[in-house]
Amino acid sequence: MKSSARVVVIGGGVVGVSALFHLTELGWTDVVLVERRELTAGSTWHAAGGMHTLNGDPNVAKLQQYTVGLYREIEQRSGQNCSVHMPGGLMLAGDRERMDWLRMAQARGRYLGMDMEIISAAEAKRMFPLLEEQYFIGALFDRAEGHVDPTGVTRAYAGCARQAGAEIYQHTWVSDLRQRPDSTWDVITESGEIHAEHIVNAGGLWAREVGRMIGLELPVLAMEHMYLITEDMDEVAEYNAATGHELPMGLDFDGELYIRQEGGGMLLGTYEQACVPWSPRETPWTFDQQLLVPDLDRLAPSLEIAFKHYPALADVGIKKVINGPFTFAPDGNPLVGPVPGVRNCWVACAVMAGLSQGGGVGLTLARWMADGDPGEDIWAMDVARFGNWASLAYTNAKVRESYRRRFRITFPNEELPAGRALHTTPVYDRLTAHNAVWGASFGLEHPLWFQRPGEEPREDVTFRRSNAYHVVAEECTTVRERVGLTECSNFAKYRVTGPGSAGWLQRLFTNRLPQTGRINLTAALDPNGHIVGEFSVARVGTDDFFLFGSQIAEAHHSRWFLGHLADGVRFDVLGLSLVGLSLAGPGARDVLQSVTDASLATENYPFMTFRRIDVGMIPAYVGRMTYTGDLGYEIWVAPEYQRALFDLLWQAGKSYGIGLFGFRALMSLRMEKMFGTWAREYRPIYTPVEARMHRALKLDHDFIGRAAAEAELSRGPARTLGYFDITPDPTEPADVVGDEPIWQGGAVVGWATSGAYAHYSRRSLAFGYVPSELAVPGAMFEVEIIGQRRPARLLPEPVLDPAGHRMRA
Numbered sequence: 001m002k003s004s005a006r007v008v009v010i011g012g013g014v015v016g017v018s019a020l021f022h023l024t025e026l027g028w029t030d031v032v033l034v035e036r037r038e039l040t041a042g043s044t045w046h047a048a049g050g051m052h053t054l055n056g057d058p059n060v061a062k063l064q065q066y067t068v069g070l071y072r073e074i075e076q077r078s079g080q081n082c083s084v085h086m087p088g089g090l091m092l093a094g095d096r097e098r099m100d101w102l103r104m105a106q107a108r109g110r111y112l113g114m115d116m117e118i119i120s121a122a123e124a125k126r127m128f129p130l131l132e133e134q135y136f137i138g139a140l141f142d143r144a145e146g147h148v149d150p151t152g153v154t155r156a157y158a159g160c161a162r163q164a165g166a167e168i169y170q171h172t173w174v175s176d177l178r179q180r181p182d183s184t185w186d187v188i189t190e191s192g193e194i195h196a197e198h199i200v201n202a203g204g205l206w207a208r209e210v211g212r213m214i215g216l217e218l219p220v221l222a223m224e225h226m227y228l229i230t231e232d233m234d235e236v237a238e239y240n241a242a243t244g245h246e247l248p249m250g251l252d253f254d255g256e257l258y259i260r261q262e263g264g265g266m267l268l269g270t271y272e273q274a275c276v277p278w279s280p281r282e283t284p285w286t287f288d289q290q291l292l293v294p295d296l297d298r299l300a301p302s303l304e305i306a307f308k309h310y311p312a313l314a315d316v317g318i319k320k321v322i323n324g325p326f327t328f329a330p331d332g333n334p335l336v337g338p339v340p341g342v343r344n345c346w347v348a349c350a351v352m353a354g355l356s357q358g359g360g361v362g363l364t365l366a367r368w369m370a371d372g373d374p375g376e377d378i379w380a381m382d383v384a385r386f387g388n389w390a391s392l393a394y395t396n397a398k399v400r401e402s403y404r405r406r407f408r409i410t411f412p413n414e415e416l417p418a419g420r421a422l423h424t425t426p427v428y429d430r431l432t433a434h435n436a437v438w439g440a441s442f443g444l445e446h447p448l449w450f451q452r453p454g455e456e457p458r459e460d461v462t463f464r465r466s467n468a469y470h471v472v473a474e475e476c477t478t479v480r481e482r483v484g485l486t487e488c489s490n491f492a493k494y495r496v497t498g499p500g501s502a503g504w505l506q507r508l509f510t511n512r513l514p515q516t517g518r519i520n521l522t523a524a525l526d527p528n529g530h531i532v533g534e535f536s537v538a539r540v541g542t543d544d545f546f547l548f549g550s551q552i553a554e555a556h557h558s559r560w561f562l563g564h565l566a567d568g569v570r571f572d573v574l575g576l577s578l579v580g581l582s583l584a585g586p587g588a589r590d591v592l593q594s595v596t597d598a599s600l601a602t603e604n605y606p607f608m609t610f611r612r613i614d615v616g617m618i619p620a621y622v623g624r625m626t627y628t629g630d631l632g633y634e635i636w637v638a639p640e641y642q643r644a645l646f647d648l649l650w651q652a653g654k655s656y657g658i659g660l661f662g663f664r665a666l667m668s669l670r671m672e673k674m675f676g677t678w679a680r681e682y683r684p685i686y687t688p689v690e691a692r693m694h695r696a697l698k699l700d701h702d703f704i705g706r707a708a709a710e711a712e713l714s715r716g717p718a719r720t721l722g723y724f725d726i727t728p729d730p731t732e733p734a735d736v737v738g739d740e741p742i743w744q745g746g747a748v749v750g751w752a753t754s755g756a757y758a759h760y761s762r763r764s765l766a767f768g769y770v771p772s773e774l775a776v777p778g779a780m781f782e783v784e785i786i787g788q789r790r791p792a793r794l795l796p797e798p799v800l801d802p803a804g805h806r807m808r809a
């Protein structure tokens with residue numbers, strides 16, 4: 001065994017070997033993998049081997065597509081048979097909502113280059129004669145679905161990696177991990193120690209325990225999962241004889257089951273509602289290629305549906321039942337990337353569909369390690385999407401929810417109930433008393449809208465417009481015509497202090513730093529010129545700054561800042577030690593002025609001022625800006641003052657017609673002001689030039705990514721963020737949500753990033769990326785919304801107050 005290596009990958013399941021293989025592909029050959037038993041000894045050996053490209057997140061879908069396409073290549077290069085079967089797959093819809101969802105999935109697939117086809121129930125029956133047509137209304141057929149032999153795949157990755165120089169040590173348990181002061185690692189195994197620059201936790205069923213070796217509590221939990229294999233069936237033999245090929249795979253959403261041919265019989269798996277976590281607190285190291293005791297009672301409700309939907313199954317014997325554990329993160333997507341706060345420590349775990357996702361996970365992890373950039377949009381898989389609020393018990397609640405909902409639709413306006421309300425601000429009860437409908441983001445509750453008094457604070461979930469529509473319209477009017485009050489604690493807030501802070505930030509930010517007492521907007525880039533983040537920067541002293549950014553990116557951004565930290569500079573994540581309320585609308589100044597001695601007249605407190613003033617008796621930092629694009633103030637206080645601040649503003653606002661507004665109204669208001677948002681318009685795959693962040697891009701100073709930005713500015717961006725006025729279907733109006741394809745001239749030319757109905761301007765608006773040469777003001781496009789191509793005109797400027805008079809008034 002080597003005593004040192006550049007990388008030690010811990011875990012020889014399908015994910016660990018994929019990471020090892022992809023590292024060698026990028027030229028990192030001094031890499032080893034350590035496996036406590038034999039390759040595949042965790043979840044991998046008993047997986048059903050099914051693979052598909054469908055995923056709720058299009059970027060994960062794209063990586064699944066990459067994975068599926070990789071098997072023939074590694075098979076050929078390693079000489080190891082992977083038993084690749086590609087019969088295609090049917091996703092079967094039993095109702096209209098599911099059909100809508102499939103249409104949207106098909107549409108998303110278009111801009112990812114996926115070739116999927118909507119077919120009728122009769123056509124599905126012809127392709128899959130075992131099904132009972134009356135229970136379905138249609139299906140989506142995907143050619144890129146099939147199944148593989150998980151052990152063959154694992155060996156093939158391992159074979160390719162070995163050919164390139166990687167070494168694999170089996171029967172070598174990693175019992176401890178110790179980091180040296182220079183951030184390298186001593187990997188302690190039962191056969192000796194390996195000194196490594198980087199470690200990768202691909203421990204699968206034991207990823208949590210491997211994390212605990214270094215004091216990490218990763219949000220990952222194993223669930224029991226069962227599938228059964230029937231005896232050979234005459235129907236299957238007849239189909240094979242008649243067609244010359246095997247049956248396609250089936251995903252039956254109503255039955256919450258998957259079904260495919262296995263030999264001469266059928267394999268059927270379910271995501272049962274009576275699901276059971278496995279080893280919820282700790283995975284025993286003694287667990288060793290074992291199966292769990294099957295419990296057919298748990299499957300009974302799904303089997304009942306299966307026998308109705310596929311009657312031939314009712315008459316055939318069950319040959320085998322497999323019950324095995326595999327892991328999930330709270331939202332069902334993998335955990336990948338550098339662990340926030342721990343240098344040279346990477347994870348590739350919680351991969352619940354290793355045969356569909358393992359290749360993409362390995363590819364992006366290896367690129368991230370080798371190039372400092374995953375090379376793809378992996379926001380949905382980034383380990384930093386969870387904070388330390390994702391405790392063991394939270395993870396348990398969310399994973400069970402996620403497992404049960406595996407085949408359920410999550411609507412764009414749906415807020416899932418598990419793990420709520422965990423994280424609240426002091427005004428939570430006040431806002432609840434005002435009938436707030438709550439959502440959660442990065443664990444924190446935030447008000448979505450305020451239901452009318454006496455009505456139930458609940459939103460109907462839908463792809464179209466919900467019961468919130470008219471109430472949100474009123475909230476928008478309150479802001480635009482009088483004054484609105486909302487909570488703005490759901491920003492990530494950071495404080496940067498200490499000598500050299502200004503120089504350090506200036507080197508990270510694309511915009512010049514503001515003067516003391518001022519705020520501005522800026523971006524941070526990676527060396528390739530991609531957007532790492534966008535922030536409001538408020539300066540309160542020479543070397544004293546507040547930064548405000550997207551809350552869901554708090555761990556992602558703080559990982560990046562801390563990874564670049566300079567000596568003497570202090571970077572603090574403020575979390576809920578700073579909370580906020582925001583006043584917006586033409587009456588905002590009058591309300592605030594009535595409770596402060598500081599003069600808020602524009603000549604004394606112009607737009608983009610940020611100062612420490614007293615509001616009533618409350619010490620506050622007040623920034624004159626709001627995301628509504630109206631006259632407004634964000635008022636930041638310590639949490640112990642937030643309730644008093646709320647009462648003060650609410651009381652003071654009464655004579656000005658104050659009303660509450662929530663996140664839904666904010667999204668509508670920002671849309672008519674053409675303000676982009678993180679994770680939609682601004683993501684790590686876009687550049688500030690593409691995203692039209694020119695005002696925040698100043699080439700008069702040096703910053704990370706400057707050379708790339710400058711080069712792009714001079715050659716012009718290949719794609720450009722467009723702003724569209726949509727004409728929705730008049731009979732059943734639906735607005736853009738995000739990820740819809742944008743068409744022009746009969747071809748898909750781009751994709752939408754977000755959209756909303758702008759109530760005050762009475763227009764359905766959207767953002768989306770299109771090739772720059774097509775981004776001509778007035779140009780006509782179509783956006784495909786729930787299967788319908790709707791006219792979309794590219795607008796040159798915000799539909800409301802393009803000159804920005806309202807916020808400067």
Ligand SMILES: Cc1cc2nc3c(=O)[nH]c(=O)nc-3n(C[C@H](O)[C@H](O)[C@H](O)COP(=O)(O)OP(=O)(O)OC[C@H]3O[C@@H](n4cnc5c(N)ncnc54)[C@H](O)[C@@H]3O)c2cc1C
Nearest residue numbers: 011013014015036042043044048049050174204353354355
């Ligand atoms: C019944 C069932 C059916 C499934 N069907 C499918 C399917 O059809 N399609 C699909 O895509 N997925 C399926 N899965 C899921 C799939 O099995 C997992 O996604 C996949 O196996 C995860 O691989 P992994 O490498 O992350 O983890 P694992 O396979 O668990 O591998 C982790 C490895 O790390 C090793 N290890 C851990 N700690 C240490 C240590 N300290 N030192 C050394 N080695 C260590 C373990 O021994 C193990 O071999 C199924 C799972 C089950 C249970």
